[in-house]
Amino acid sequence: MKTLVLKDLHKGFGEGTVLKGVGLEVDRGEIVAILGVSGAGKSTLLRIIAGLEVPDQGQVWIGGELATSGRRLLLPPHRRGIGFIFQNLGLWEHMTVEEHLAFVLRARSKTVDQARIRSTLEFLGLSAHAKRKPFQLSGGERQRLALARALVEEPELLLLDEPFSNLDLPRKKKLHREFLRIREEKHPAILYVTHDPLDVKLMADQVVVLHEGRIIQQGPLEALLGAPSHPIVKELLEI
Numbered sequence: 031m032k033t034l035v036l037k038d039l040h041k042g043f044g045e046g047t048v049l050k051g052v053g054l055e056v057d058r059g060e061i062v063a064i065l066g067v068s069g070a071g072k073s074t075l076l077r078i079i080a081g082l083e084v085p086d087q088g089q090v091w092i093g094g095e096l097a098t099s100g101r102r103l104l105l106p107p108h109r110r111g112i113g114f115i116f117q118n119l120g121l122w123e124h125m126t127v128e129e130h131l132a133f134v135l136r137a138r139s140k141t142v143d144q145a146r147i148r149s150t151l152e153f154l155g156l157s158a159h160a161k162r163k164p165f166q167l168s169g170g171e172r173q174r175l176a177l178a179r180a181l182v183e184e185p186e187l188l189l190l191d192e193p194f195s196n197l198d199l200p201r202k203k204k205l206h207r208e209f210l211r212i213r214e215e216k217h218p219a220i221l222y223v224t225h226d227p228l229d230v231k232l233m234a235d236q237v238v239v240l241h242e243g244r245i246i247q248q249g250p251l252e253a254l255l256g257a258p259s260h261p262i263v264k265e266l267l268e269i
């Protein structure tokens with residue numbers, strides 16, 4: 031069974047149409063990079079998958095379950111088994127590290143699994159910072175907190191909106207390794223948006239290029255570089 035299936039998604043805002051029939055299938059443990067120029071609809075697509083936005087038409091299937099059908103939200107965001115990392119991280123400045131994780135778990139069930147929180151913080155090397163608030167963390171630690179919050183529910187699917195922008199090269203490479211380790215140990219499917227061919231080269235199994243509302247090409251990086259279907263594919267992927 032596919033972790034994620036998108037069928038014929040359409041979405042417009044007022045006059046403009048952002049998505050014009052997007053379909054995609056993603057397997058368990060698969061890492062997919064989404065590329066496209068600014069305004070191509072990448073964030074809109076992730077938000078529709080997460081249930082934070084509804085399409086005008088089309089379906090989202092998550093783990094074999096119909097989650098969104100047209101404008102009907104059949105599964106609310108917190109029941110989708112999705113971890114989302116927003117572009118600006120979206121940390122809660124008034125909460126400590128451990129409170130971030132407890133908040134997510136409490137939203138799903140009444141009891142908060144403290145052992146789960148401890149093991150997630152341990153996994154990401156944040157145990158010593160459990161009582162700190164975001165302003166007391168370094169940039170890398172803030173990034174790992176956003177990751178911990180997305181991982182604490184052990185999601186089947188991780189959605190990452192430009193997780194590598196504004197990172198220096200060493201931090202970026204470290205985060206690549208972190209995601210590969212998460213895939214190795216927990217096997218979620220990972221969808222991430224990026225503008226940097228290096229992020230694609232070092233992490234992605236599949237590349238999806240979104241252009242003018244459609245997926246114009248999809249496949250392994252080498253295949254796209256070898257036979258780009260459109261000049262923009264080359265433009266986006268060549269270093």
Ligand SMILES: Nc1ncnc2c1ncn2[C@@H]1O[C@H](COP(=O)(O)OP(=O)(O)O)[C@@H](O)[C@H]1O
Pocket residue numbers: 043048066067068069070071072073074075
């Ligand atoms: N909530 C919204 N209301 C109106 N327009 C929106 C909204 N969200 C996105 N858009 C528009 O949809 C287009 C695609 O946006 P977005 O998905 O953020 O693109 P990307 O992430 O690829 O840069 C843009 O033109 C943007 O202005």
Ligand SMILES: [Mg+2]
Pocket residue numbers: 072073074191
């Ligand atoms: Mg965006």
